[in-house]
Amino acid sequence: MSEISEVIDLNRFDETAVVEDPGLAAALARRRASFGAASVLFYDRPIHMARASGAWMYDVDGRGYLDLYNNVPCIGHSHPAVAEAIARQAGILNTNTRYLVDIVHDYAERLLAEFPAGLDNVVLTCTGSESNDLALRMAEAFTGRRGVIVTELAYHGNSSSTTAISPGSRADRSVPAHVRTVPPPEAFRSGDADPGASFGAAVQAAIDDLGRAGFGISALIIDTIFSSDGVYAAPEGLLVPAVEAVQAAGGLFIADEVQPGFGRTGQSMWGFGAHGVTPDIVTMGKPMGNGFPMSGAVTRPEILTAFCARNAGYFNTFGGNPLAAAAGLAVLDTLKGEGLLANASAMGAHLREGVRGLCGEGSVIGDVRGAGLFLGVEISRPGTREPDGAAARAVINGLRERGVMVGATGPFGNVLKVRPPLCFNRDDAAAFLTALAEVCVPLAR
Amino acid sequence: MSEISEVIDLNRFDETAVVEDPGLAAALARRRASFGAASVLFYDRPIHMARASGAWMYDVDGRGYLDLYNNVPCIGHSHPAVAEAIARQAGILNTNTRYLVDIVHDYAERLLAEFPAGLDNVVLTCTGSESNDLALRMAEAFTGRRGVIVTELAYHGNSSSTTAISPGSRADRSVPAHVRTVPPPEAFRSGDADPGASFGAAVQAAIDDLGRAGFGISALIIDTIFSSDGVYAAPEGLLVPAVEAVQAAGGLFIADEVQPGFGRTGQSMWGFGAHGVTPDIVTMGKPMGNGFPMSGAVTRPEILTAFCARNAGYFNTFGGNPLAAAAGLAVLDTLKGEGLLANASAMGAHLREGVRGLCGEGSVIGDVRGAGLFLGVEISRPGTREPDGAAARAVINGLRERGVMVGATGPFGNVLKVRPPLCFNRDDAAAFLTALAEVCVPLAR
Numbered sequence: 001m002s003e004i005s006e007v008i009d010l011n012r013f014d015e016t017a018v019v020e021d022p023g024l025a026a027a028l029a030r031r032r033a034s035f036g037a038a039s040v041l042f043y044d045r046p047i048h049m050a051r052a053s054g055a056w057m058y059d060v061d062g063r064g065y066l067d068l069y070n071n072v073p074c075i076g077h078s079h080p081a082v083a084e085a086i087a088r089q090a091g092i093l094n095t096n097t098r099y100l101v102d103i104v105h106d107y108a109e110r111l112l113a114e115f116p117a118g119l120d121n122v123v124l125t126c127t128g129s130e131s132n133d134l135a136l137r138m139a140e141a142f143t144g145r146r147g148v149i150v151t152e153l154a155y156h157g158n159s160s161s162t163t164a165i166s167p168g169s170r171a172d173r174s175v176p177a178h179v180r181t182v183p184p185p186e187a188f189r190s191g192d193a194d195p196g197a198s199f200g201a202a203v204q205a206a207i208d209d210l211g212r213a214g215f216g217i218s219a220l221i222i223d224t225i226f227s228s229d230g231v232y233a234a235p236e237g238l239l240v241p242a243v244e245a246v247q248a249a250g251g252l253f254i255a256d257e258v259q260p261g262f263g264r265t266g267q268s269m270w271g272f273g274a275h276g277v278t279p280d281i282v283t284m285g286k287p288m289g290n291g292f293p294m295s296g297a298v299t300r301p302e303i304l305t306a307f308c309a310r311n312a313g314y315f316n317t318f319g320g321n322p323l324a325a326a327a328g329l330a331v332l333d334t335l336k337g338e339g340l341l342a343n344a345s346a347m348g349a350h351l352r353e354g355v356r357g358l359c360g361e362g363s364v365i366g367d368v369r370g371a372g373l374f375l376g377v378e379i380s381r382p383g384t385r386e387p388d389g390a391a392a393r394a395v396i397n398g399l400r401e402r403g404v405m406v407g408a409t410g411p412f413g414n415v416l417k418v419r420p421p422l423c424f425n426r427d428d429a430a431a432f433l434t435a436l437a438e439v440c441v442p443l444a445r
Numbered sequence: 446m447s448e449i450s451e452v453i454d455l456n457r458f459d460e461t462a463v464v465e466d467p468g469l470a471a472a473l474a475r476r477r478a479s480f481g482a483a484s485v486l487f488y489d490r491p492i493h494m495a496r497a498s499g500a501w502m503y504d505v506d507g508r509g510y511l512d513l514y515n516n517v518p519c520i521g522h523s524h525p526a527v528a529e530a531i532a533r534q535a536g537i538l539n540t541n542t543r544y545l546v547d548i549v550h551d552y553a554e555r556l557l558a559e560f561p562a563g564l565d566n567v568v569l570t571c572t573g574s575e576s577n578d579l580a581l582r583m584a585e586a587f588t589g590r591r592g593v594i595v596t597e598l599a600y601h602g603n604s605s606s607t608t609a610i611s612p613g614s615r616a617d618r619s620v621p622a623h624v625r626t627v628p629p630p631e632a633f634r635s636g637d638a639d640p641g642a643s644f645g646a647a648v649q650a651a652i653d654d655l656g657r658a659g660f661g662i663s664a665l666i667i668d669t670i671f672s673s674d675g676v677y678a679a680p681e682g683l684l685v686p687a688v689e690a691v692q693a694a695g696g697l698f699i700a701d702e703v704q705p706g707f708g709r710t711g712q713s714m715w716g717f718g719a720h721g722v723t724p725d726i727v728t729m730g731k732p733m734g735n736g737f738p739m740s741g742a743v744t745r746p747e748i749l750t751a752f753c754a755r756n757a758g759y760f761n762t763f764g765g766n767p768l769a770a771a772a773g774l775a776v777l778d779t780l781k782g783e784g785l786l787a788n789a790s791a792m793g794a795h796l797r798e799g800v801r802g803l804c805g806e807g808s809v810i811g812d813v814r815g816a817g818l819f820l821g822v823e824i825s826r827p828g829t830r831e832p833d834g835a836a837a838r839a840v841i842n843g844l845r846e847r848g849v850m851v852g853a854t855g856p857f858g859n860v861l862k863v864r865p866p867l868c869f870n871r872d873d874a875a876a877f878l879t880a881l882a883e884v885c886v887p888l889a890r
Contacts, residue, residue, distance in 0.1 A: 027545040034553035035542070036566035036746045037753035040760050042543040049544040051537045060547075070540065072762065078536050087532030091523050092496050094736035095515065097480070098487040099494040100472040102505075108479035121481035126571045126738045127763060133604045158761055159578045161605040171757065286762055291539035293571045293738040293763035301481045308482035312616065315485050316603055317517065317731055318572060318738035 023060065024048055042405075044397050052077030055421045055428050057405070066431055069405040071374075071419040074262050074287035074331065075340060081330040082290045089326035097124070097320040107325035110332050112298065114269045116278050121304045123297045124320030128258035128285030129157030131297045134314070135281045136161060136219065138299060138307040139252045145216030146178045149206045149246070153184070153411055155228040156221060156256055165221065168228045178215045180206035184229035185238055188367040188378055189385045195232070200241020207249045217251035219281075224271030225260040230410035231369060231376025231417065233265065239275040247280075252303070255279035258295070259374075262287040263335050263422060266345030266372025274371060292327035293318075340422040344372035347424050351375060354433040362445040364391045373424060376409065377416035382445035387412035391443050398439030404432055468505065469493055487850075489842050497522030500866045500873050502850070511876055514850040516819075516864040519707050519732035519776065520785060526775040527735045534771035542569070542765045552770035555777055557743065559714045561723050566749045568742045569765030573703035573730030574602030576742040577666070579752075579759070580726045581606060583744060584664035584697045587751040591623045592655030594648055594665045594691070598629070598856055600673040601666060601701055610666065613673045623660045625651035629674035630683055633812040633823055634830045640677070645686020652694045662696035664726075669716030670705040675855035676814060676821025676862065678710065684720040692725075697748070700724035703740070704819075707732040708780050708867060711790030711817025719816060737772035738763075785867040789817035792869050796820060799878040807890045809836045818869060821854065822861035827890035832857035836888050843884030849877055 019025040027048050031039050050060045054076040057065045067077065075081070089103065097104065108122050125131050140146055150156070153168035167173040167181055175181055182202040185195030192198050207217045220242060226232040243253045260271030261284045267274050270282065280303060285295035308314060318324075335341060348371065355368040355377055366380030379392040392414040399406055407417040420428065464470040472493050476484050495505045499521040502510045512522065520526070534548065542549065553567050570576050585591055595601070598613035612618040612626055620626055627647035630640030637643050652662045665687060671677040688698045705716030706729045712719050715727065725748060730740035753759060763769075780786060793816065800813040800822055811825030824837040837859040844851055852862040865873065 024545075027547070027550070030550040030554070031545060033565070034550060034557055034567055037750040038566070038568050038759045040543060040758050041545070047544050049538060049540060049546050052540065057538075057540070057544075072541070073539070077540075078538065080536065083532055083535035086535060087528055090528035090531060090736075091525065093494060093502075093523065094518070095494060095497065095502070095522075096517070098485060099492050099502075100469075100476060100486070101494050102472070105472070105475040105479060109475070112479055120478070121483070122479055123483050127575065127761070130572065130574070130604060137605055158759065159575060159604055159606065160582055163756070169757065291535075291763075291766065291768070293766065293769070305482040311608070312614065313485050314483045314603065316572070318736075321736065321738070323736070324738070 019045070043400050055424050064403055065400075066404045066428055068418045068420040068432060069407045071259060071264065072286045072291050074264065074422050075290050075334040075338070076421045076423040079290055079330075079334060081334050082292065082327050085326040085330040086292060086323050089323050092322075094321055094323050096317055097315070101322050103322050103325045103329070104320050107328045108320075110329060111296065115282065115298055118278070118300055119282065119298050121299055121301050123304065123314060124324065125295045125297065125316050126293050126318050127157075128283065128295050129159045129162045130316070130319075131258070131283035131285055131295045132156045132162045132221070132256060133159055134297050135221070135254045135283050136165070137311070138281060138297070138303050139219035139254065141310040142303045142306040143216070143218045143250060143252060145218040145251070147210030147213075147215035147217045148179050149203055149210070149217070149220045150175070150179060150181055151184045151222065151226060151229045152181045153229045154181070154221070154223065156223070177213070178210075180210055182206055184226045185232050186230060187232070188369070189387070196235065196238040196241055199238070200245055203242040204245045207245060207251065217246060217249045219252045219254050220246040221254040221256055223256045223259055224275070225265060225371060225374050227259040227374075227417070228409055230415045231374065233274070233371035233374070234369060236274050237276050239272065239277050243277040252280035253277065254281045254283065256283050258283060258285040262331065263341040263344055264372055264374050264419065266341055266348050269341070271371070288331065289324055289327035290331050292324060294324040294328060335422070338423065343424070344422045347426075347429060348372040348375065350426065351418070351429055351432070354429060355436065358433070358437055358440060364388060364395070364440055364443045370418070373420055373422055375416075375418035377418060379414045379416065387414035389413040392416060394443060395436070395439050399435055402435040402438065404435045464490070488845050500869050509848055510845075511849045511873055513863045513865040513877060514852045516704060516709060517731045517736050519709065519867050520735050520779040520783070521866045521868040524735055524775070524779060526779050527737065527772050530771040530775040531737060531768050534768050537767075539766055539768050541762055542760070546767050548767050548770045548774070549765050552773045553765075555774060556741065560727065560743055563723070563745055564727065564743050566744055566746050568749065568759060569769065570740045570742065570761050571738050571763050572602075573728065573740050574604045574607045575761070575764075576703070576728035576730055576740045577601045577607045577699075577701060578604055579742050580666070580699045580728050581610070581664065582756070583726060583742070583748050583752040584699065586755040587748045588661070588663045588695060588697060590661030590663040590696070592658070592660035592662045593624045594651045594655070594662070595620070595624060595626055596629045596667065596671060596674045597626045598674045599626070599666070599668065601668070622658070623655075625655055627651055629671045630677050631675060632677075633814070634832070641680065641683040641686055644683070645690055648687040649690045652690060652696065662691060662694045664697045664699050665691040666699040666701055668701045668704055669720070670710065670816060670819050672704040672819075672862070673854055675860045676819065678719070678816035678819070679814060681719050682721050684717065684722050688722040697725035698722065699726045699728065701728050703728060703730040707776065708786040708789055709817055709819050709864065711786055711793050714786070716816070733776065734769055734772035735776050737769060739769035739773060780867070783868065788869070789867045792871075792874060793817040793820065795871070796863070796874055796877070799874060800881065803878070803882055803885060809833060809840070809885055809888045815863070818865055818867055820863035822863060824859045824861065832859035834858040837861060839888060840881070840884050844880055847880040847883065849880045
């Protein structure tokens, strides 16, 4: 399953639907024949995609879709900087890390320069799941304990070990014996005046419970913008009580930056940056190579040393290959060169302001939150704070019919997940806000 | 750790060595500062690599190394077909499988056409570890049982679940309670006249033992050329008794083709092809994209359906992206267009014949075996069949000083692992055989 568990429930292509477009029907038949039961597609009517550029994707009929869903192409779809970098490197050298290769070290140093002092080692891997699997094992090797704390709807990967700590991937939200779940720092529906304190208290209770159960606390792992729990980024410092509790108990704080990382939150390269905390391990993935499959885990040397002593080292065939380094450097260069953090910050504020203008009496938009270009838009029954997943599905499919793509998240699938490429501009914002206003009108009271 | 556990013991760079070359010392210092304890490098004197083409790699001083180690660049290093394919696709569209994208389906269909009827579904992933993790979970979901049988030195991945079934990754060769190990079908030292029957009997005993322990048999997973156990490919049909025993007991046979797959064994696209068995699941990785990070698992629809029903589907962010499809198509096209299976078969026979010419009284070369361009060369104490790991290390480092790269495998690290790109030619073979003869002479009795 995936981060899109909620979307699969609310917004998944109905496999029994009759598709009248012969081209689409043929593409669907090919898909089903080869991918079989694992064929997950978006939307009531899936999109047969042909090309993409910047914040726009285009289907085989040339129809454009403004992409506010995909957070992987962070510097923009089909960015020439990445295409040129990997093409150049692919003609020179692609090999593994058992040899010394300069571009790999150039990238490792450039990446580590984006982290607080002390987080001085990096392990380059291929997927966010691999990074989180490694992070869990590093924490266990360093602390000598097994207990892990996650949020109620956490998604940390698709492998067996990361699925185990991803209750959001299961309908019953269950977790294994050594895992505890805590509610995210939700404030809109609960009216909680200090969600950070409440979150910290829940984490402390989970630490105590893991101690009583004999597991002890190995790690608290959090997606630092709570992507799957409903998108929570405020107030600044939100994470401090929870992280202090874990670190005081000798556990590690693993910041899962697979979704918020690489400048999306605007203020900082990392989601944890706004909260005044220093993780013990940071994992990253999706936007790291703008779509080139690559990921990583950054940590303190003593943590990596403890892991390697226990496991006789770590080697990853494709991890840290020179093509990945070339793609990663192109992403870092473009984030800086095109001023994309500042753009994420400015455009994020502009978008939130625009969406806020659609709130108000009778509207299905109850709340807008987030940081930079990672927004959560809460769809509620007008005049209440009650979540309305059915209305969210109508909004998502209505936007799709208007050529705008967003996702959904949260326990009720009612929070629009808005994550455009960081090159998103004012025209793109205007197009989104116009379409959102149109689809929300018939749903208003 | 990795498939190279043996090489790490025998052939790993000594971290305490004084390096007098200032350029190499500087590159090593950069490596240690960023990669820390996870910095595994080959050779007594690591290589600072700059570029590669065909079967040759070149260091920063322009020195060439004939590559008989790396099985990832199967169609040759820096092959323009792959470089051009990913460059073209990177400028058009790179996205995930929640949309329908033609090139992804082109690839899925082309790949599936290489498998026996019935193996009709493919799941595209990013690393061999991800494929094997998924294969284990598919087998458990389909059989309802947990027991797994692996060979004594098996290596099936670097994630927590695949490390658990990789005794070759641990000094003590231990496995968890639900895993049983069996010796590989070794015949040179044992003199076993029917290694396939012995292997089948060991697998049957492991099935019985898993039954008594209450786990039951979920899967037998085998690297079909026994890459980490010492390279065993003969006689044809070797796997039949073991696979029949597992399938008769209701377990699945998982063929791990991450190392032998994609034509390396010459006769067939897959290592299992020579043995007259049909796997229930086939996993693949390393050479699939000639270095582009990609992997996959192929299986019967009912097995994938059982997995998806239990796990609410499967989604992999980077798995099956259009760049991977482009790289994979370029690999399949080149394997066919350049006749690389036939070349692997012919050059493999030529190499084995050449190495056999270096065997004989007084030589450290005791045996040569394998299939196609995956050779195992047993280094023994002259006049005996006793493994000589120290001599193998001397051979490997001696070859490296002569600009030829090979690896080592097997329980004593004494089997040279020879796996050149499939474009390997007669001149390359002559260069290797000359260097091998030179390094073996001073070791002879």
